[in-house]
Amino acid sequence: MTVISSPLELIQLLVGYQPAAVLRAASQLGLFDALTDQPQPASEIANQLAVDSSNLNTLLVALHQLGLISISDDGFAATPFTSSHLRGNSDLDMVIKKEAFFSEAWLELDEVVRSGRPILAPWKERLHTRSDQTKEFLYALDALARFTGPALAELPELVPGRILDVGGGLGTYSRMLAEAGSTIVLVDLPEVIDLARSHLADLPNGSIELVAADIFNEPACGIETESVDAALVSHMLHDYPRESGTELLLSVNTTIRPGGFVVVNDFASDSGPEAFGALFDLMMRVETGGAAHSLETLTEMLLASGFSNVRRSPFPDPITVLIAEKDS
Ligand SMILES: C[S@@+](CC[C@H](N)C(=O)[O-])C[C@H]1O[C@@H](n2cnc3c(N)ncnc32)[C@H](O)[C@@H]1O
Known part of the structure; x- marks a missing residue:
C-alpha cells in the first residue's frame, strides 16, 4: 500500500478524474470518428464537429499527450489503437460510456455513505427505464471480460462439459467455453437474453441454450435440477449482500450433478493491486447496493450453500476465481 506523504502525491491523486473526462468528452463529441489515419488540422476537425477550434485544439493536444492520437506538422491523426477500439460504439467506447454514466453516480458517494443505499435504481428496473444505458453497460462488460477477464476455458472443471452460465449477460464466457468444446445453458433476465441471442447468433446451433429466468x-x-456438470457464477455475487448471494449459490447448487463443480469469478474486496478491491467494493455500494465480498466471505458463502474443497485458481490479481465441489 502506498502511504501518501507529500502534498504533490495528494494533488496527483485528486486530479485523477481529468484524463477520464478527456476521454469522455472525446467520445461525446464524436471526435474518434472524425479523426482519420491522415493528419488534419484542428480547425478542419472543429468545422466538421461544429465546435470551438481553440478548445478542440487543446483537447487534441491532451489526447496526444495521453498517448491516444498522433500529432505532426499537418495536424492530428488517429492511432491504430484508437481506430480499432474507440470509434463510436466500438468495444472500448462502450467502456467509456459506462464509466461516464457511473462517474456521475460516484459524485454522490457521500450520500451513499450517509444513507447506506445505492444511487442507482435496481438493475431490473433500469432494464426498462434506462434500456439504452443498460445495453451499453452489457456491451462494456463484454469488452471488459474479453480484454481483462480470466481464460476460463483453461479450467478442466469447465471444459469439456455441460455448463450453466448463470447471469451470463451477453455470453462472453459462454462463447469462450462453447468454442473450447463445452455446451452451455446461459440463464439471464428476458431483456438480456434477447440481446444475448443476437450477440451469439454466429455460434453453431445447439452450442448455447438461452434461458430467460429470474x-x-x-x-x-429456471433449469432442470442436477442437469449440468458445473456452474459458472461470474460477477454476480458482488451485486448482492451476503445473504442473497448465498441464496443464489444454493439455487445454483441444485442445478449441478453430484460430484460437479461451481466456479465463481469475481473481484474480492481484499484483492489487489493496491486499492483495487476496496474501490470495487465502493463501486458496488454506489451502483447496486451489493458489496464486493472478501475472499474469506466468498469461501464461507460457498461452504454454506453445499460446496466443499474451495480453492483459488492461480489467475493474477485482481481476478479471483474460486472453484468448489458440490457436496455428495
Ligand atoms: C455484472 S453482470 C455479469 C455478466 C457476466 N456474467 C460477466 O461476468 O461479465 C450480472 C448479470 O446478472 C444478470 N442478473 C441480475 N439479476 C438477475 C436475476 N435476478 N436473474 C437472472 N439474471 C440476473 C444481469 O442481467 C447481468 O447480465
Whole structure:
C-alpha cells in the first residue's frame, strides 16, 4: 500500500478524474470518428464537429499527450489503437460510456455513505427505464471480460462439459467455453437474453441454450435440477449482500450433478493491486447496493450453500476465481 506523504502525491491523486473526462468528452463529441489515419488540422476537425477550434485544439493536444492520437506538422491523426477500439460504439467506447454514466453516480458517494443505499435504481428496473444505458453497460462488460477477464476455458472443471452460465449477460464466457468444446445453458433476465441471442447468433446451433429466468424467482435458476456438470457464477455475487448471494449459490447448487463443480469469478474486496478491491467494493455500494465480498466471505458463502474443497485458481490479481465441489 502506498502511504501518501507529500502534498504533490495528494494533488496527483485528486486530479485523477481529468484524463477520464478527456476521454469522455472525446467520445461525446464524436471526435474518434472524425479523426482519420491522415493528419488534419484542428480547425478542419472543429468545422466538421461544429465546435470551438481553440478548445478542440487543446483537447487534441491532451489526447496526444495521453498517448491516444498522433500529432505532426499537418495536424492530428488517429492511432491504430484508437481506430480499432474507440470509434463510436466500438468495444472500448462502450467502456467509456459506462464509466461516464457511473462517474456521475460516484459524485454522490457521500450520500451513499450517509444513507447506506445505492444511487442507482435496481438493475431490473433500469432494464426498462434506462434500456439504452443498460445495453451499453452489457456491451462494456463484454469488452471488459474479453480484454481483462480470466481464460476460463483453461479450467478442466469447465471444459469439456455441460455448463450453466448463470447471469451470463451477453455470453462472453459462454462463447469462450462453447468454442473450447463445452455446451452451455446461459440463464439471464428476458431483456438480456434477447440481446444475448443476437450477440451469439454466429455460434453453431445447439452450442448455447438461452434461458430467460429470474434466478431468485425460479427454482434451480429456471433449469432442470442436477442437469449440468458445473456452474459458472461470474460477477454476480458482488451485486448482492451476503445473504442473497448465498441464496443464489444454493439455487445454483441444485442445478449441478453430484460430484460437479461451481466456479465463481469475481473481484474480492481484499484483492489487489493496491486499492483495487476496496474501490470495487465502493463501486458496488454506489451502483447496486451489493458489496464486493472478501475472499474469506466468498469461501464461507460457498461452504454454506453445499460446496466443499474451495480453492483459488492461480489467475493474477485482481481476478479471483474460486472453484468448489458440490457436496455428495
Ligand atoms: C455484472 S453482470 C455479469 C455478466 C457476466 N456474467 C460477466 O461476468 O461479465 C450480472 C448479470 O446478472 C444478470 N442478473 C441480475 N439479476 C438477475 C436475476 N435476478 N436473474 C437472472 N439474471 C440476473 C444481469 O442481467 C447481468 O447480465
